[in-house]
Amino acid sequence: MFSMNDKASARQVTILLILDLFGTAALTLPRRAAEFASEDAWMVVIGGVVLALIYGFLITSVATLFPQDSFVEFSGKIVTKPIGMALSLLLMAKLMAGVALEVRVFGEILKQTLLPKTPIEVIIISMLLITAYLIRKGYECRARIAEILVVIVFLPLIFVFLLALFNADFTNLLPMFKTPAPKILEGAYYLGFTFGGLEVMLLATMFLVKPKRAPRVTTTAIIVVGFFNVAVTLITLATFGSMETNKQIWPTMQMMQSVNFPGLFIERQDVLMMSFWILSVFAIVNAGLFFISFIATRMLKSSEHYYLVLPFVPILYFISLIPDNIAQTYEWLDFMNRYFGIIFLFPVPLILLMIAKMRKLGDTVE
Amino acid sequence: MKFIKKREKKISKEEFAPHPEDALHDENNKVTGALSTDLDENIERLDILFKDCNDLVKRKFPMGTQQRTNMYIAYIDLMVDRKTIEMSVLDQLILGIRDVPPSAPELKQSLYESMRDGGLATADIKEVDTMDEVTLAILSGDTVLFMDGYAKVIIIATKGWPNRGIQAPETEVVVQGPKEAFSESLRMNTVLIRRRIRDTKLKVKQLQIGTRSRTDIALVYMEDIVRPSILEELEKRLHSIEIDAILESGYIQQLIEDDWNSPFPQIQTTERPDKTASSILEGRIAIVVDNTPFVLIAPAVFASFFQAAEDYYQRWHVMSFVRLIRYVAGFFAAALPGLYIALTTFHPAMIPTPLALAMAGAREAVPFPAVIEVVIMELAFELLREAGIRLPAPIGSTIGIVGGLIIGQAAVEAGIVSPIIVIIVAVTAISSFAIPAISMTNGFRIMKYIIILCSAFLGLYGFWLGVLVLLIHLVSLKSFNIPYMYPYVSCNLNGYNDLKDSIIRVPTFLINKRPLFARADQRIRMKSSPKKK
Numbered sequence: 001m002f003s004m005n006d007k008a009s010a011r012q013v014t015i016l017l018i019l020d021l022f023g024t025a026a027l028t029l030p031r032r033a034a035e036f037a038s039e040d041a042w043m044v045v046i047g048g049v050v051l052a053l054i055y056g057f058l059i060t061s062v063a064t065l066f067p068q069d070s071f072v073e074f075s076g077k078i079v080t081k082p083i084g085m086a087l088s089l090l091l092m093a094k095l096m097a098g099v100a101l102e103v104r105v106f107g108e109i110l111k112q113t114l115l116p117k118t119p120i121e122v123i124i125i126s127m128l129l130i131t132a133y134l135i136r137k138g139y140e141c142r143a144r145i146a147e148i149l150v151v152i153v154f155l156p157l158i159f160v161f162l163l164a165l166f167n168a169d170f171t172n173l174l175p176m177f178k179t180p181a182p183k184i185l186e187g188a189y190y191l192g193f194t195f196g197g198l199e200v201m202l203l204a205t206m207f208l209v210k211p212k213r214a215p216r217v218t219t220t221a222i223i224v225v226g227f228f229n230v231a232v233t234l235i236t237l238a239t240f241g242s243m244e245t246n247k248q249i250w251p252t253m254q255m256m257q258s259v260n261f262p263g264l265f266i267e268r269q270d271v272l273m274m275s276f277w278i279l280s281v282f283a284i285v286n287a288g289l290f291f292i293s294f295i296a297t298r299m300l301k302s303s304e305h306y307y308l309v310l311p312f313v314p315i316l317y318f319i320s321l322i323p324d325n326i327a328q329t330y331e332w333l334d335f336m337n338r339y340f341g342i343i344f345l346f347p348v349p350l351i352l353l354m355i356a357k358m359r360k361l362g363d364t365v366e
Numbered sequence: 367m368k369f370i371k372k373r374e375k376k377i378s379k380e381e382f383a384p385h386p387e388d389a390l391h392d393e394n395n396k397v398t399g400a401l402s403t404d405l406d407e408n409i410e411r412l413d414i415l416f417k418d419c420n421d422l423v424k425r426k427f428p429m430g431t432q433q434r435t436n437m438y439i440a441y442i443d444l445m446v447d448r449k450t451i452e453m454s455v456l457d458q459l460i461l462g463i464r465d466v467p468p469s470a471p472e473l474k475q476s477l478y479e480s481m482r483d484g485g486l487a488t489a490d491i492k493e494v495d496t497m498d499e500v501t502l503a504i505l506s507g508d509t510v511l512f513m514d515g516y517a518k519v520i521i522i523a524t525k526g527w528p529n530r531g532i533q534a535p536e537t538e539v540v541v542q543g544p545k546e547a548f549s550e551s552l553r554m555n556t557v558l559i560r561r562r563i564r565d566t567k568l569k570v571k572q573l574q575i576g577t578r579s580r581t582d583i584a585l586v587y588m589e590d591i592v593r594p595s596i597l598e599e600l601e602k603r604l605h606s607i608e609i610d611a612i613l614e615s616g617y618i619q620q621l622i623e624d625d626w627n628s629p630f631p632q633i634q635t636t637e638r639p640d641k642t643a644s645s646i647l648e649g650r651i652a653i654v655v656d657n658t659p660f661v662l663i664a665p666a667v668f669a670s671f672f673q674a675a676e677d678y679y680q681r682w683h684v685m686s687f688v689r690l691i692r693y694v695a696g697f698f699a700a701a702l703p704g705l706y707i708a709l710t711t712f713h714p715a716m717i718p719t720p721l722a723l724a725m726a727g728a729r730e731a732v733p734f735p736a737v738i739e740v741v742i743m744e745l746a747f748e749l750l751r752e753a754g755i756r757l758p759a760p761i762g763s764t765i766g767i768v769g770g771l772i773i774g775q776a777a778v779e780a781g782i783v784s785p786i787i788v789i790i791v792a793v794t795a796i797s798s799f800a801i802p803a804i805s806m807t808n809g810f811r812i813m814k815y816i817i818i819l820c821s822a823f824l825g826l827y828g829f830w831l832g833v834l835v836l837l838i839h840l841v842s843l844k845s846f847n848i849p850y851m852y853p854y855v856s857c858n859l860n861g862y863n864d865l866k867d868s869i870i871r872v873p874t875f876l877i878n879k880r881p882l883f884a885r886a887d888q889r890i891r892m893k894s895s896p897k898k899k
Contacts, residue, residue, distance in 0.1 A: 009856065009858065011856075110827055114713060114826055115712065115824065115825055118824065122824070126824065126827075126828075126831060130834055130835065130838075133835070134834075141838065144849060147854065147855045147856070148841065275826050275827075275829075278827055278830045279830060279834070282834060
């Protein structure tokens with residue numbers, strides 16, 4: 001029942017995925033949505049969620065064909081070994097860039113808000129090291145700690161959102177349905193990338209006790225995170241209006257800062273919220289680093305998992321320090337999303353699925 | 367060098383000189399050999415084995431009126447119930463037998479059998495035929511009876527050494543609930559459990575560990591509720607222990623725990639029979655060790671250490687509230703000093719302005735940074751606690767007053783520490799005592815310093831890193847294959863039932879299922895109650 005076989009229940013994988021998808025993106029989400037469709041920003045976010053559901057469906061359809069394999073193996077089976085290897089390497093590179101930039105953004109935000117005198121290097125390396133510590137404990141431990149973190153992260157968030165409703169003025173959302181459909185679709189396409197974390201389901205499906213549950217797991221996670229994203233956008237827009245939302249780098253944090261705690265025991269609750277952000281970023285970096293080392297072990301056919309975690313820590317550390325400043329980091333992140341974000345969400349799973357169906361590979365044959 | 371070697375040789379010669387007893391022991395310190403039919407040979411071997419053991423009482427006496435057959439009795443003084451020996455053994459064999467006509471044919475033909483079946487007025491006798499069993503019986507407080515011409519020995523259960531009896535528990539006191547605690551006698555402890563569960567499926571499986579101490583250990587469990595895999599694993603671990611002596615259950619606990627390297631206990635200890643009985647009924651296994659009142663309960667998860675016996679005896683509202691308070695206390699015990707350091711030194715903006723000003727005012731005269739201040743006071747408190755534990759009770763309270771009140775007050779007045787620190791340290795200390803299990807408190811006590819260190823370096827971020835390290839460690843633990851943080855992780859395993867008795871305690875009629883420790887087909891605890899059909 002509890003043997004150390006690196007398997008997790010559907011519930012656990014759902015929670016891991018929720019933590020993975022809901023992260024720093026939500027800090028900037030209202031601004032990015034408002035850029036596309038001012039008052040109708042929430043529609044853009046919903047569009048993103050719908051797209052994410054499609055991505056999730058494609059990814060899990062392909063992954064459930066091969067319940068025992070990860071992307072590294074089944075891509076090789078479907079489109080010959082060399083191409084599969086190339087695809088895996090590309091996925092690894094993308095994850096690495098993603099994690100490195102994510103950790104950099106995190107370090108910058110943390111430095112600005114909590115630790116102005118601490119060198120960013122210390123923040124980044126300590127985050128990477130503690131992540132590596134957890135990964136060495138295995139997938140099951142990741143699943144278990146996610147179950148605890150999800151409570152610590154989401155309960156205070158829900159609490160703050162509820163309080164923020166007092167500040168919100170929902171007339172700010174009017175007029176509705178003004179934005180042309182193509183604009184909304186364009187926005188939805190870009191905001192769909194906030195669900196880029198779905199890629200890990202290409203690898204994580206095999207960790208499920210019942211891999212056939214993967215579609216349900218993914219859908220639940222996307223809907224939960226989508227609900228939160230829409231709520232954040234709506235509340236932020238209603239608090240500030242679309243013009244002001246547009247001007248702020250991190251409108252969500254501004255929104256939280258505007259919240260008045262009844263009784264006002266804690267001043268600057270945004271700092272308090274930051275501390276919960278630390279945990280959520282920890283979950284994201286953790287997922288990234290885990291699957292990077294996982295791809296590496298799978299490609300090298302190493303029997304012992306997770307030995308390869310430590311070498312990646314310094315590599316990611318150096319990558320994360322390449323951008324000169326936070327603006328450049330965001331530029332790079334944007335660039336990466338724009339040109340590479342879609343690859344593993346839509347084309348690769350779709351093509352793999354089609355080829356697999358044509359060649360009658362995987363579990364569909366029976 | 368040569369000189370040293372020579373000396374070593376000399377010493378080793380002396381030390382390894384063969385003992386006269388060695389011939390009678392094998393390499394595992396077990397007494398070898400079978401019994402002889404010749405009584406004098408047996409006595410001679412016993413005399414060699416018990417040479418210089420002056421606490422052995424022995425007597426050779428002729429049986430009956432004709433006095434043709436000799437018998438030999440031996441026991442350790444005061445370890446036995448003398449009355450039993452004198453009334454039901456010696457009286458029968460020396461005096462009572464005279465009433466039997468010496469010519470009775472059965473006496474002549476089968477003297478031994480008739481002596482065994484008719485001569486001993488006690489139910490608890492046993493026959494053995496090896497010297498090892500004989501010596502063990504003597505050393506455990508039984509009486510051995512040799513008879514000339516027979517290679518068998520009768521062991522009469524006469525254990526009855528003085529002990530302190532059943533007293534009130536000292537470490538787990540309750541307001542409402544039974545007030546008896548385990549004591550040092552294994553049998554008495556198993557009786558305390560048996561009295562609470564009158565079921566033949568309550569098994570008391572005994573074994574001995576320790577090549578020299580031969581300590582009795584009893585596994586007490588419900589045969590049909592316990593998970594076979596856990597029982598098997600536990601027995602495997604127990605049987606692989608080869609040690610000279612087990613003096614307290616802590617030895618066993620540390621030897622069979624899953625992770626020896628964790629500050630957190632993965633096996634529960636208790637001195638309350640009611641708590642033990644309830645754990646056994648949950649499908650857990652109690653390990654009763656002779657000579658200690660502390661019984662081990664395995665498997666144990668994090669949440670077990672926050673449950674007290676009384677939680678189930680009082681109304682659920684207040685007990686749920688108390689549970690919550692205990693978890694908060696656990697958090698404070700580990701994290702409060704760290705949080706204080708993080709907030710005061712890195713993020714004073716988070717503290718409400720009036721409070722921040724008050725704290726800054728109080729800290730004004732203090733020459734040390736907050737970290738040093740906290741560490742000094744925490745260590746001072748540890749010192750006080752350590753000094754207080756071993757002092758006799760009357761002096762103990764003096765230490766409390768002198769150490770806690772006077773020195774604390776003086777330190778604040780001298781400007782070495784700020785009054786806020788004294789409050790923080792005191793709250794941390796009180797919190798740590800609010801957790802029912804001392805062993806769990808000790809885990810938090812160690813983690814506290816790690817979190818202090820992290821917070822001192824990286825403020826609130828460091829504080830969370832410290833908490834994460836703590837959490838990662840906790841989720842990686844297992845107790846006999848049950849995740850340590852269950853039911854806070856994988857809570858769906860038993861249909862979310864175990865959350866009912868976790869951070870809160872729901873009304874008694876709702877706790878109708880046994881927890882995950884029980885076998886899957888034995889999970890129903892309560893079939894009906896007036897509240898629920």
